[in-house]
Every structure is written in C-alpha cells, then in structure tokens.
Amino acid sequence: MRVLLATIASLTMVGIIILATRIWGLGQTFQEYKSPYMDGKAPYVAVKTHTLAKMQEAIDARPDVILWADVRVSNNRVPFILPPSRDVEFLNAKMEEQKANPTAQIMTSSKLSGFSFEQINEFYKSTPALKELYEKFPHQRFILNVVDNVTDVDSIVANAVQDYKSENRTLIQSDANVITNAIKSLQPTWLYGTTKPDLMRLMSFDSLWVLPSTQFKGDVFVAPFKIAKRPAFNDAVIEEMRRRKKKIFLIVENEEEFKRAMEIKADGLIVNDIKQINSWLPITAAEPTATPTSTK
Numbered sequence: 001m002r003v004l005l006a007t008i009a010s011l012t013m014v015g016i017i018i019l020a021t022r023i024w025g026l027g028q029t030f031q032e033y034k035s036p037y038m039d040g041k042a043p044y045v046a047v048k049t050h051t052l053a054k055m056q057e058a059i060d061a062r063p064d065v066i067l068w069a070d071v072r073v074s075n076n077r078v079p080f081i082l083p084p085s086r087d088v089e090f091l092n093a094k095m096e097e098q099k100a101n102p103t104a105q106i107m108t109s110s111k112l113s114g115f116s117f118e119q120i121n122e123f124y125k126s127t128p129a130l131k132e133l134y135e136k137f138p139h140q141r142f143i144l145n146v147v148d149n150v151t152d153v154d155s156i157v158a159n160a161v162q163d164y165k166s167e168n169r170t171l172i173q174s175d176a177n178v179i180t181n182a183i184k185s186l187q188p189t190w191l192y193g194t195t196k197p198d199l200m201r202l203m204s205f206d207s208l209w210v211l212p213s214t215q216f217k218g219d220v221f222v223a224p225f226k227i228a229k230r231p232a233f234n235d236a237v238i239e240e241m242r243r244r245k246k247k248i249f250l251i252v253e254n255e256e257e258f259k260r261a262m263e264i265k266a267d268g269l270i271v272n273d274i275k276q277i278n279s280w281l282p283i284t285a286a287e288p289t290a291t292p293t294s295t296k
Contacts, residue, residue, distance in 0.1 A: 028212070032245035033219055036168040037141055037191055040064055043261075044268040045277055046143055046249065050081050051126040052136055058274040059140065066171075068143040068270055071130055071157060073150050075109070078117035079130040079160045084147055087112045090123050113148045130157070134164035141169040143193070143222075143270070146179050154182035166190070173222055180218075193222035193249070199232050206236050216244065222270070224251040225260070238264055255280065 038044075046066035049055045058065045069081045090112060098107035108114055121127050133142060146157060161170070166187075173193035174180050180192050198216060205214040221241040223232045241248055249268030250261045258280050261269055271277040 030244045035191055035219070037171065038247060038267075042267045043281070044249070045274075045281065046268060046270040047274045047277070048083075048270065048272050050083055052128050052132065053126065055133070055137065055140075059137065061274045061278055065274065066141045066143060066268070067133070067137070068145060068173075069130075069133060071144050071146045071148075073113055073148045073153055073156055074117035074120060075114050076116045076118075077152070077156050079157050080117055080120065080127055081130060081133065082112070082120070082124060082127050086124070090115075090120065093123065113150050130160045131164065134161045134166060138164070139169075141171070143171045143173050146172060146174045146183070149176050149179055153179060154186050157183060158186040171220060171222075184217075191219040192217070193220050194218050196227060199223055199227060202237050202240070203231070203233065206234065206240075211236055211240050212243075214240075216241075216246075218246070220247045220249055220268075222249045222251070225253070225257050252277075 044066055045062060045064070046068050047058045047062075048068040048070075049058055050069065055067050058067065070083045071079050072082050072084075073079050091110065094107050094115075098104070112120065117129065130144075133140075144157065146153060150156075157172075167189040170187070171191040171193055172180055172183050172187075175196045177195045177197050180195060183190070184192055194216075198218065202211065202214055202216065205211045221233075221238075226232055238248060247267040248264070249270055250257070250264070250266045251270040252258045252261055253272070258269070258271075258277075269277065269281070
C-alpha cells in the first residue's frame, strides 16, 4: 500500500512539474525578426546547386531563387562547394593512384578535408570556392549548409565572404549545433536555420508534452520531412514554430512532399531541381532585393 501511495505521489509530482513547465513555455511571448533576406512573396524557393553554371541556370529559370550550397573546407583553409555524396569519387581515385604509386605520398587522408583545394579542384573541375558565389551573384540570397566540422570553420566561412555584403543574404544551415553556434558568434546578422539535434529535441520534448518550453535559437525552421526514415517534425512542432513567429522552410524531395508543404503553408521550399519546382509552382514571387542594412 505504501509503495502504491508513493508511486501515485511521485507521478502526481511529475505531472505538476510537466504542467508548470508547459504553462511557463506557453507564457513566453515572441517578436518576429524582420530581415531583408525575407523580402519578397512567399513561398520562397531555394534550389540545391553546386556549380556556378547550375546556379546561373537556376537564376535564369527563377530570378528570385535562393541558392543552397554545401560548404566544405580544404586543409589549406579554403571553403568550397561540393555535396558530401561526391566525396567517394575523389577518395577512391586517390586510393587507386596510391596503389599504382606505393612509394609516393598521395593518400594523405581518408577525408576530403585532408586535401588541398587545388587537389580537389583539379579533380572536380567545376567546384567553386565559396567566395566565387558571392562575387558572381552579388544580389542573390544563399543558404550555406556547412558540412565539415573542422578547426576554425567559423572564421574560415565568415572571412571568405565578409567583403561581399553577405549580412542580408546569408542563411547558415548545418547538421551540427557547434558549427552554427560558432559562426553566429562571429556573424550575428546572418540568419540561422535548424540542426539535426534541434529537430530531435523538438520531437522528443513534444512527446513529453513540454514542447512550448523547448529551447530553439534558430531564426528559420529548416527541416526535411524525414530523418533516417522517421518524421523530422509533426503538426505540433509546426504550430509551435508559428507561435514563435519563425519562418518555415521545408526540404521537398517529391510531389507528395510538395503538396504537403503547401498544405502546411511553408514559407520556403528547398528543392533539388529548379525545373521541377517551376512545374509545380508558378513564378509569382517579387523581384529579388539588393542588400539594405539590418540589425538584430
């Protein structure tokens, strides 16, 4: 009987704590951060591109397009653009080259970040350095998905584009909190997205009924529909982001996800193919803006 009473008392106390935490979270108020990055008409369209030619193609097809670029870092501290899925081609080629020349020091690393930009660019002829994007497209907005968590990645990325009026046309995205936090300390006027730990935390706290009290430091909620074949968000998370006045950008892989994103009324759509999204969504957005100043 005592055990039963103790269990009931413990569960009651936990329930009170959860309820108090939820009430505290719901009691918080939020203000929308207005950035020139979000000028124009929603839904914004971003396309994943990795060469200057593909970026120009996307701009020609949709002038107000936002360009998503996977940012990598070489061992001589040059940030460049290449999707992680392409690494294996380079590493396998270097391995074969090493086997053919066993006495030469060719295979110096098992990661792309262990090689110089010159070596990488020699293999991937169309791979641009990060600064080339900002030089060639001075009025375009970017989502920089920083992939490589290497030493000084924050200063390497920030310094690469600091002379190109990057403050109102840069949104930083990454899978790692440590990367976004580090870059934000150097570039607080850039916008910041959502990491995988953010998505996992939001879903976990929702299951515990304390989602309103969950910490989220991003300016924009950026998410795929699934992570490891499991939902990356649910309706409650979307509702909470709306309550916090965050813009919602969803990564769309197919027409079914596009239709769902439109039902959700996502503020932004991130796609792989500009021609495909143009077949789904008419070009109605406002013209891209230049770069007026803004402060957080």
